[in-house]
Amino acid sequence: MASLSEILSRLYTVAIVFFCLLALEAVILFRSVTASIANSDKRSVISTSQYLQLIEEKYPSTLYKEKLRQQSLIECAVCLSEFLEGERVRKLKCKHTFHRDCLDKWLQQYLATCPLCRTKVLPDEIVADFHRLQDQIDQYDGSDDEIIFLLSALHGNGLQRIF
Numbered sequence: 084m085a086s087l088s089e090i091l092s093r094l095y096t097v098a099i100v101f102f103c104l105l106a107l108e109a110v111i112l113f114r115s116v117t118a119s120i121a122n123s124d125k126r127s128v129i130s131t132s133q134y135l136q137l138i139e140e141k142y143p144s145t146l147y148k149e150k151l152r153q154q155s156l157i158e159c160a161v162c163l164s165e166f167l168e169g170e171r172v173r174k175l176k177c178k179h180t181f182h183r184d185c186l187d188k189w190l191q192q193y194l195a196t197c198p199l200c201r202t203k204v205l206p207d208e209i210v211a212d213f214h215r216l217q218d219q220i221d222q223y224d225g226s227d228d229e230i231i232f233l234l235s236a237l238h239g240n241g242l243q244r245i246f
Contacts (some may be wrong), residue, residue, distance in 0.1 A: 128216035129209060135187055137209060144171045144183040160199050161185035177202040 114210040147166045158165045159182045166172060171183035179199050188200050
């Protein structure tokens with residue numbers, strides 16, 4: 084009788100794991116279908132390299148020279164570090180200047196505006212296309228960490244009931 088009870092409890096655990104895997108597969112299928120529908124939208128997505136290239140084309144970076152220090156260009160308002168001779172800087176149409184890397188990181192993380200005066204740096208459509216791709220990447224990173232965690236939790240519960 085005890086062995087029958089043990090077999091049934093193991094069968095129950097296997098059934099739960101099977102249905103959880105089935106549910107996870109359904110969720111993954113649903114995500115891929117909704118992503119393909121979103122991708123079929125007329126609007127495109129822009130990769131990070133394309134986004135940075137657009138910024139470089141519109142606002143080319145230059146090397147910082149000490150003579151600019153006399154024009155009150157002393158520090159980057161993003162990182163608050165002083166400009167040094169030979170560093171790559173980028174000047175926006177609003178006349179604010181930043182380290183190229185600092186500004187590029189800012190423009191990728193936030194709306195494409197000047198960190199000081201909030202003047203638009205790129206058109207809203209381009210920024211929306213870039214962030215649409217970033218949102219798709221953030222939704223599912225391709226890792227199975229969630230599935231492994233769920234299965235280990237189920238496996239632990241099943242073992243506690245059996246022994």
